[in-house]
Amino acid sequence: MTRRRVVITGIGVVAPGGIGVKNFWSLLSGGRTATRGITFFDPAQFRSRVAAEIDFDAEANGLSPQEIRRMDRAAQLAVVAAREAVEDSGLAFGDLDPYRIGTTIGSAVGATTGLDQEYRVVSDSGRLELVDHTYAVPHLYNYLVPSSFAAEVAWAVGAEGPSTVVSTGCTSGLDSVGHAVELIREGSADVMIAGASDAPISPITMACFDAIKATTPRNDDPEHASRPFDGTRNGFVLGEGSAVFVLEELAGARRRGAHTYAEIAGYASRCNAFHMTGLRPDGAEMAEAIDVALAEARMNGDEIDYINAHGSGTKQNDRHETAAFKKSLGDHAYRTPVSSIKSMVGHSLGAIGSIEIAASVLAMEHHVVPPTANLHTPDPQCDLDYVPLTAREWATDAVLTVGSGFGGFQSAMVLTRPKRSV
Structure with a gap:
């Protein structure tokens, strides 16, 4: 079917x-x-x-x-x-x-x-x-x-x-x-x-x-x-x-001839069953959610054009998801712009995942990646392209957006421009 x-x-x-x-x-x-x-x-x-x-x-x-x-x-x-x-x-x-x-x-x-x-x-x-x-x-x-x-x-x-x-x-x-x-x-x-x-x-x-x-x-x-x-x-x-x-x-x-901003092509959620607030540094659970979301979207990691990160601004989280991106996307993670809008609008807890979906869709709509504000001194353990300070024009047809929450929750969603067939 x-x-x-x-x-x-x-x-x-x-x-x-x-x-x-x-x-x-x-x-x-x-x-x-x-x-x-x-x-x-x-x-x-x-x-x-x-x-x-x-x-x-x-x-x-x-x-x-x-x-x-x-x-x-x-x-x-x-x-x-x-x-x-x-x-x-x-x-x-x-x-x-x-x-x-x-x-x-x-x-x-x-x-x-x-x-x-x-x-x-x-x-x-x-x-x-x-x-x-x-x-x-x-x-x-x-x-x-x-x-x-x-x-x-x-x-x-x-x-x-x-x-x-x-x-x-x-x-x-x-x-x-x-x-x-x-x-x-x-x-x-x-x-x-x-x-x-x-x-x-x-x-x-x-x-x-x-x-x-x-x-x-x-x-x-x-x-x-x-x-x-x-x-x-x-x-x-x-x-x-x-x-x-x-x-x-x-x-x-x-x-009805509607304007379609994006297709929700893949989604997955996992729990690390590890610690109420702690995260393993290898990013395995987030990587698993990303892998399943990509599989549901019938996409490879190298087809992602932009990653909208959870990027909370805690050392534990930022290093955890950096490891997850590398685990799921491999070398392509180093070529993919990553940014966190929490640098500009803060962390609104349960709401931020939807706010970040909106940011991801608008990045696709305008072919512009929003920046990570206030990023002046990169953490050596966070060595991807985090789009510091200034937005970047970037052809964006597929976005990965992720979230991480207390309790061990890890979620990932893949948004794409709707194609005529899959």
């Missing part, structure tokens, strides 16, 4: 540095950074006091007062991104069978911002041991269950098919899109609204990462604090954001 092929026909992005796809790509292609000192709360007590925040006005971005009251910030970002993706796709959703439209939304930490805020309210900033629930927002249950994210996106677009939240840590944004692809391939849906959202910049999240010293203490220079693959890097910069896509079966997209 011929496998149904799945393409991206709509993109929506809400990310640090600007709202919408156009502003997002302008930031990346310009090599600008959106990291700064934290403004959402007083971070004085924390070791790391920098983040990649979004200047987001929910009402100005089309959300009603009731929606704003009902939804956590991460859900708001997802809905705004989904609406942009739907408009971009040109699909007349009102003419479609709603039971054939599904949603998958990834999130690592759910409604962290809302829960943090509401705890401070009901506990009177922690002074009450016995909290007073009457002060909480009436929709507090929606903050507790991340499934509300998928429900909100489904309501926003009128989708009544499969609806799922995928939460696999920092690979959630890749895995949610991978799951959506499988739903279309197996025939459970014809159209999927898929992506991820996280808004983790809150005291509780900063405290958690402070405890394990995963985030950077470079507080005196926030703009240059995120330094993937640089020899002076010392941790990642927390971020927030959302990216959502409209996915369709290729034949249907062609029948």
Whole structure:
């Protein structure tokens, strides 16, 4: 039986540095950074006091007062991104069978911002041991269950098919899109609204990462604090954001004359079953995910034109995935541009995988590889072409994008320009 092929026909992005796809790509292609000192709360007590925040006005971005009251910030970002993706796709959703439209939304930490805020309210900033629930927002249950994210996106677009939240840590944004692809391939849906959202910049999240010293203490220079693959890097910069896509079966997209950004040709996920936060230096598990994704795409490693790296800016991760690229692509890894957009938009945990898919697709669209900002002093153990500082014009027809997450998750996705046949 011929496998149904799945393409991206709509993109929506809400990310640090600007709202919408156009502003997002302008930031990346310009090599600008959106990291700064934290403004959402007083971070004085924390070791790391920098983040990649979004200047987001929910009402100005089309959300009603009731929606704003009902939804956590991460859900708001997802809905705004989904609406942009739907408009971009040109699909007349009102003419479609709603039971054939599904949603998958990834999130690592759910409604962290809302829960943090509401705890401070009901506990009177922690002074009450016995909290007073009457002060909480009436929709507090929606903050507790991340499934509300998928429900909100489904309501926003009128989708009544499969609806799922995928939460696999920092690979959630890749895995949610991978799951959506499988739903279309197996025939459970014809159209999927898929992506991820996280808004983790809150005291509780900063405290958690402070405890394990995963985030950077470079507080005196926030703009240059995120330094993937640089020899002076010392941790990642927390971020927030959302990216959502409209996915369709290729034949249907062609029948309606849709613009197809990319085909999702291959995807795979693995777990190292090794350590909660640790990674083996040989990159074997990520290499396995890459190999399986390439096999599903029916491609060899030397057909990859660009690698969008996880590139968190921790020594352990950067060396791990560098080894994985070499293991999977062989000598071709040395000839392939690699870059990390976390140098510009930070690490938005579960959302970043989808945001990086958006960056990968736009790199193909414009034949431009976004740079790794702040890369001045290369780590000798990271000896690939990481496109330092400045974007590069580059013929890009096939992109490998990868993710790595606490818990041992490793995911890989291959994006290509749709061909007439496979």
